Amino acid sequence: MAFSTDDDLRSMLPAIFNYGVTSFEEYHAPAEKEVARDVRRLWIPRQYRVSFSEFDRFRLEAAQWSRAACCRVLGWHALARLATETDTEGFVAMIATYRAEYQAELEAVIADGVWYDTGDGLEWIESVQKAETSRIWR
DSSP states (O other): OOSOOHHHHHHHOGGGGTTSOOOOGGGHHHHHHHHHHHHHHHHGGGOSSOOTTTOOGGGBOGGGGHHHHHHHIIIIIIHHHHHHHOOOTTHHHHHHHHHHHHHHHHHHHHHHOEEEEOSSSEEEEOOOOHHHHTOOOO
């Protein structure tokens, strides 16, 4: 199951399809890989159940990452394409907004905990505080 679709984009930013582009489907798969890469980089060090080598993006609960994936598509792909293909002002500001929203959403979900299929079905894996991951144990 994909993290996001064009329908998700439409619900987040309805006007995105008013500029002559009928689909951004080509950007959802790369955005999903980018979200998974960021989840792996930010979440794995903040929990003790899943290692880097065991991590599989297909075991993440897709619904949990839908908003982040939409922000990724908008902030890095769709709005950048529209900024170069149209003469409409404001896309650069929107890109910055959706990039900031992406970071905030990613951090919020990871801080709350991640649904991950550990082999026995989906399991909520709580994240530890960032300060806890920096602690030196003796």
